[in-house]
Amino acid sequence: MNKINENWLERNTFHHADFWDLIKLVEEKEKKGLKISLCIPTLNEEKTIGKEVLILRSELMERYPLIDEFAVIDSGSKDKTLEVAKNYGADVYLASDILPEVGDKRGKGENLWKAIHQLKGDIICYVDADISNIHPRFVYGLVAPLIHRDEISYVKAFYDRPLNYSSGLRPSGGGRVTEILIRPLFSLFFPELSHIIQPLSGEYAARREVLEKIPFPIGYGVETSHLLDLYAMHGLETFAQTDLDRRVHRNQTTNALGKMSFGILQTFFNRLHAQGKLDRMPDLETFYRRFEVEEGKYHQLVQEVIEEERPPMIEVEGYRNRMASS
Amino acid sequence: METQEIDRETALSGLLDQIPERVKTISEKRDSFLTDTVLLGEIPSPTYGEDERIRAVVDRFRENGLSSPTIDEFGNASAHLPGTEGQSSILVMAHADSVFSREVRHEIQVGSGHMRGPGIADNALGLAAMIALPRLLDDLGIRLRDDLILVANSRSLGRANLEGASGFLETMSLPARAGICVEGSTLGRLSYSGLGTLRGEITLQVPSDYDWKRFGASGAISHVTGLINQIREIPIPKEPKTQLVFGGLRCGSSFNTSPKQGTLRFEITSEDNDIIGQMEDQLNEICEQFSAETGTLVSMEVVAKRQNCSIPFTHPLVKTTRSIMQEAGITPKVDPSTGDLNALILSGLPAVTLGLTTVENLREINETVQLDPLYAGMTQLVTLIQAIDQGICDS
Numbered sequence: 001m002n003k004i005n006e007n008w009l010e011r012n013t014f015h016h017a018d019f020w021d022l023i024k025l026v027e028e029k030e031k032k033g034l035k036i037s038l039c040i041p042t043l044n045e046e047k048t049i050g051k052e053v054l055i056l057r058s059e060l061m062e063r064y065p066l067i068d069e070f071a072v073i074d075s076g077s078k079d080k081t082l083e084v085a086k087n088y089g090a091d092v093y094l095a096s097d098i099l100p101e102v103g104d105k106r107g108k109g110e111n112l113w114k115a116i117h118q119l120k121g122d123i124i125c126y127v128d129a130d131i132s133n134i135h136p137r138f139v140y141g142l143v144a145p146l147i148h149r150d151e152i153s154y155v156k157a158f159y160d161r162p163l164n165y166s167s168g169l170r171p172s173g174g175g176r177v178t179e180i181l182i183r184p185l186f187s188l189f190f191p192e193l194s195h196i197i198q199p200l201s202g203e204y205a206a207r208r209e210v211l212e213k214i215p216f217p218i219g220y221g222v223e224t225s226h227l228l229d230l231y232a233m234h235g236l237e238t239f240a241q242t243d244l245d246r247r248v249h250r251n252q253t254t255n256a257l258g259k260m261s262f263g264i265l266q267t268f269f270n271r272l273h274a275q276g277k278l279d280r281m282p283d284l285e286t287f288y289r290r291f292e293v294e295e296g297k298y299h300q301l302v303q304e305v306i307e308e309e310r311p312p313m314i315e316v317e318g319y320r321n322r323m324a325s326s
Numbered sequence: 327m328e329t330q331e332i333d334r335e336t337a338l339s340g341l342l343d344q345i346p347e348r349v350k351t352i353s354e355k356r357d358s359f360l361t362d363t364v365l366l367g368e369i370p371s372p373t374y375g376e377d378e379r380i381r382a383v384v385d386r387f388r389e390n391g392l393s394s395p396t397i398d399e400f401g402n403a404s405a406h407l408p409g410t411e412g413q414s415s416i417l418v419m420a421h422a423d424s425v426f427s428r429e430v431r432h433e434i435q436v437g438s439g440h441m442r443g444p445g446i447a448d449n450a451l452g453l454a455a456m457i458a459l460p461r462l463l464d465d466l467g468i469r470l471r472d473d474l475i476l477v478a479n480s481r482s483l484g485r486a487n488l489e490g491a492s493g494f495l496e497t498m499s500l501p502a503r504a505g506i507c508v509e510g511s512t513l514g515r516l517s518y519s520g521l522g523t524l525r526g527e528i529t530l531q532v533p534s535d536y537d538w539k540r541f542g543a544s545g546a547i548s549h550v551t552g553l554i555n556q557i558r559e560i561p562i563p564k565e566p567k568t569q570l571v572f573g574g575l576r577c578g579s580s581f582n583t584s585p586k587q588g589t590l591r592f593e594i595t596s597e598d599n600d601i602i603g604q605m606e607d608q609l610n611e612i613c614e615q616f617s618a619e620t621g622t623l624v625s626m627e628v629v630a631k632r633q634n635c636s637i638p639f640t641h642p643l644v645k646t647t648r649s650i651m652q653e654a655g656i657t658p659k660v661d662p663s664t665g666d667l668n669a670l671i672l673s674g675l676p677a678v679t680l681g682l683t684t685v686e687n688l689r690e691i692n693e694t695v696q697l698d699p700l701y702a703g704m705t706q707l708v709t710l711i712q713a714i715d716q717g718i719c720d721s
Contacts, residue, residue: 050436051364058357063389080438087438089357132433133368248433 009195012152012240013298016141022064025140029066029147036143037069037121040090041111045129046079052127052134053088059136066140069119072129073098073111081129093118107218108202116211123147124211128202133248141242142205152240154206154230158198159247175200176254179290181261182224185268187289189277190228192236194289195300199227200264203244210238220260221267228271334718338646341709341716342653348466348708349654353701355465359458360441360697362386364434366457367443367450373423376401376480380422383457383478390460392476400493401480406473406500407460409715415473416714417498417505417675418459418707419491420452421482421666425689442694447685451510451695453478455682455704462708470715472503482666484525487630491669504643504714505670505677506707507663510695511688513703514651515681516658518644519636520668522602524594524628528553528613531623532586540621545584547577549622554590556612560605568596570605595664599634632664635671643676643719650709654702676721680707 019025029036038056042049049072060067072085073093086092096104098114112126123146125139142155178200186194193199200223214229216222230238252260272278288305291298313319371379380403387395387405395405403422409415424445426432434443434450456476463470475498479490509515530550537543554572562568570592577588596602609626617624637644639660651658663679670677682703686694713719 046437047435050438051434054357054436055361055364058361062357084436084438088436135365 008236009298009300012145012237013197014141014145014240014242016137016242016244019140019144022060022066022136022140025144025147026064026066029143032147034123034147035068035121036066036123036125037071037115037119038067038125038127038139039112039115039119040072040085040127040129041075041108041115042072042077042081042085042129043075043108044077044079044081046077046081046084048132048134049081049129050084050088052129052131053085053090055134056127056136056139057089060139066143067125069121071115071119073115073118075106075108075111105218109216109218109222112222113216113218116208122208123205124208125205126203131203131247133246137244138203138247139205141244142203145240145242146205146207149240151237153210153234153238154226154240155204156196156198156239156241157201157203157244157247158196158241159201160243160245175257177257177261177264181264183290184288187287188284189272190231191285191287191289193227193231195236196227196239197241197291197298199223210234217263217267220263224264225267225271228268232271232275334642337716338649338713338718341713341718342649345650345653345705345709348705349701351466352462352704352708355462356697356701358461359454359704360436362454362457363441363446363451363695364436366453367434367446368432370426370428370430370432371422371424371445372427373425373481373483373486375428376422379453380478380480383422383453386457387476390457392460398494398497400490402490402494403478404494405476407463407470407476409470409472409474411471412473413471414503415475415500416470416711417475417477417502417670417677418456418508418711419477419479419494419505419666419670420456420508421449421490422453422478422480423483423486423490424448424450425483426691430691439697440694441697442692444691444693447510447512447683447688447693447695449508449510451682451700452508455510455707456508458704459708459711462704463711466708468708468712470711472715473500474711475500475502479666485629487525488632488666488669491666492673495669495673495675502675504719505675506710506714507666507670507677507679508707509665509679509681510683511685512659512681513683513699514657514659515661515679516644516647516651517661517663517667517679518639518641518647518671518677519662520632520634520671521595521662521664522597522599522634523630523632523664523668524602524606525630526592526594526606526609526626526628528590528592528609528624528626530588530590532584533621533623536621542620545578546586546588546622547584549616549620550575550577550588550590552620553612553616553624556616557592557609560608560612562605563601566597566601568594568598568601568605570594593664597634597662602631632668633672635668637671637676641676641719642721643678643714646713646719647678647680647706647710650706650713654706654709656702656706676719678710680710682707 070090072090082092095111098118145152145155182199217225286306288303290301369379383403384395392405426444481490572592574591578585613624613626667679683700684696
């Protein structure tokens with residue numbers, strides 16, 4: 001399995017610079033007759049949404065017509081998010097107005113799910129609204145593998161941690177929840193999925209034909225559920241990932257991360273349950289898998305972590321003898 | 327009135343009539359140059375460290391259809407938009423360096439009616455406006471007869487002493503009809519003269535064998551203060567207009583240790599070159615005397631010096647610029663430049679500096695440009711280029 005995985009990492013991991021030639025990318029997209037929709041889910045994002053809409057629309061709709069539709073889907077912002085987004089030319093929707101007959105639930109996943117109904121693209125690219133160093137690569141880096149490779153249906157973003165540049169060696173750079181919760185969980189239950197370098201990144205692009213067939217948790221579990229469900233349906237080969245360099249965004253409090261982890265765990269265990277893995281627990285893996293990047297190459301570090309245990313002392317004969325003789 | 331003069335007036339009047347429509351068109355086409363303002367503005371570009379921003383400018387020149395953009399030995403990026411005749415050229419220049427160091431977080435925020443971030447007005451916006459010209463001219467259906475030479479010049483500010491602009495002008499091959507320097511700040515700015523300037527740095531050092539027991543002995547802070555007091559005694563004339571500004575002082579690093587070194591930065595500006603020369607001599611004398619009397623080592627380094635230069639207020643370039651501003655609803659504010667304009671005028675080129683929009687907190691981290699006035703600012707730039715192209719601004 002490891003050999004196949006190594007190969008996957010090589011074949012399906014990209015860097016946004018691989019796709020710098022946007023003219024060529026647009027040509028390929030048009031040749032294949034693909035339509036691409038960009039969706040930004042928002043809730044009170046007036047500080048960053050203007051820049052995202054301005055830059056992505058100007059570069060990827062006007063200068064290079066890669067994107068056919070640009071939508072902001074909002075959960076009911078109280079600030080000027082919608083006004084600013086509209087001012088820079090985005091199509092603006094309230095999630096509650098889309099498919100009203102199914103009701104209105106509050107959460108990012110709701111907006112992503114309703115985007116499938118509202119938007120027309122064969123490919124939908126989701127980008128979070130809180131990226132302060134937004135750049136066109138955040139979109140073309142994700143849609144390009146889908147344009148070039150028909151067998152790929154879902155592309156995740158991953159990022160650098162620039163603080164580690166000076167050493168020449170940097171860790172995989174996931175957030176705290178990724179490193180403390182998701183990577184250990186995937187290593188235990190779905191070792192192949194541990195090849196996804198940043199499973200929780202909020203930027204990804206996917207084909208409609210896979211998005212319409214999977215459920216969407218409306219809260220924190222949406223990214224995790226996508227990976228688990230598509231992996232169950234299509235295996236690792238359906239995924240690809242793109243290095244988008246540096247991403248600057250809000251830092252969350254530990255309390256917020258706790259809440260997020262709780263939501264993710266619910267999603268995770270629901271799926272384990274549905275797959276019958278909770279009742280018939282498999283032998284747990286003992287290999288912990290993480291990443292390092294060296295000179296542009298991605299390596300998985302596999303470390304055996306065996307949590308050996310000692311029995312209660314009372315069961316040890318020597319101990320019982322000592323206690324009896326004292 | 328001579329026939330030629332009547333022709334000019336008719337031509338200018340034709341251009342002025344188009345201004346309101348152009349403001350509208352430019353506001354509709356704003357996304358591309360606002361995007362460039364953000365993307366370029368987020369690349370740190372301190373003086374002598376402009377390489378990355380300059381490379382991005384070259385990419386943009388190329389993407390905008392300009393053939394063979396180049397980076398010269400001074401670090402300037404330039405490109406030509408060929409004119410229909412190409413007998414002469416019009417030079418549009420915007421400096422690519424910024425006063426902010428690499429350590430400052432270069433993040434631009436975009437609101438509905440404004441953009442905010444370090445260096446956005448000085449000069450990310452000016453740079454983006456210059457880069458936008460080929461596409462804007464195309465959008466407006468304007469074909470120039472002259473070649474348009476676009477330059478993003480490096481090494482303009484502070485110690486660089488206009489090195490980039492001067493270097494470019496020395497090596498420029500095509501004769502230019504006129505030049506325009508583009509700055510984000512401030513709408514209404516009309517510079518047609520360069521102010522004589524001397525920038526210097528005075529360094530005071532307490533030597534290692536300094537006699538701390540002697541009368542009046544003290545650390546660098548007290549000495550620098552004493553030195554400043556003596557410099558302030560230099561008489562500064564009101565006419566011709568002259569100014570001495572202390573722009574920076576670095577001395578000491580703690581609460582309880584007497585520093586051994588202090589550095590004072592200053593700038594003298596004057597309408598009279600002789601006065602600048604006299605004040606330089608006086609400063610040298612003060613430094614020498616202070617050094618001898620206090621047992622400290624005082625040295626003065628002139629980091630930038632430039633001569634007064636000007637084209638007349640009545641020059642057709644200035645007159646035309648004023649007419650265009652007036653028609654665009656912009657109130658001209660005559661403001662002598664200490665920037666790249668000096669290099670252009672000193673090289674013999676009639677030139678002006680224009681500002682593009684209203685700005686708050688200039689050269690602060692929260693530097694802010696307003697978007698509504700920007701479209702009139704861009705219109706004045708495009709219209710002036712067209713007026714130069716039509717010979718309206720020739721003397």
